[in-house]
Amino acid sequence: MDMRSRVNTALKQAMKDKAAERVSTLRLINAAIKDKDIATRGAGSEEANGCSDAEVLEILGKMTKQRKESARAYEEGGRLDLAERERLEIAVIEEFLPKQLEDDEVVAAIKAAISSTGAESIRDMGKVMGELKSRYTGRMDFGTVGPMVKDQLCKASNGG
Missing domain, CATH: 1.10.10 (Arc Repressor Mutant, subunit A)
Structure with missing residues (x-):
């Protein structure tokens, strides 16, 4: 199953489970993928099925990095509630990333x-x-x- 399908399947399951925060994060992932699709089309690429799995992995990596930086900034600012929310989003995103190398x-x-x-x-x-x-x-x-x-x-x- 390709990355896009895995995200969509997880989104449907999260909606059934009424897991609001998980649904929110999965929708953010879908939006980022669609943004990349649009950018790819705008660049003149005729690829009908949008961005590749490698590009989706790149998107997920960037999203994880952004959230780690945000969590660190929130902690420094004393906003532990927001830092925790960023960490929860990281956990959802990392489910779709391959195992990190040791x-x-x-x-x-x-x-x-x-x-x-x-x-x-x-x-x-x-x-x-x-x-x-x-x-x-x-x-x-x-x-x-x-x-x-x-x-x-x-x-x-x-x-x-």
């Missing part, structure tokens, strides 16, 4: 990407990140992975 798996993936792209220095970081994004979208946080790639490339270029 730290050792991320390091192995980075080394494999460096090897497969033939990257030798920091100048090749774009190639390595592109390789990782094509294989692991939704399975790793690229904001955290970027510095790790940079570190590995610096070690490689310094001979160690």
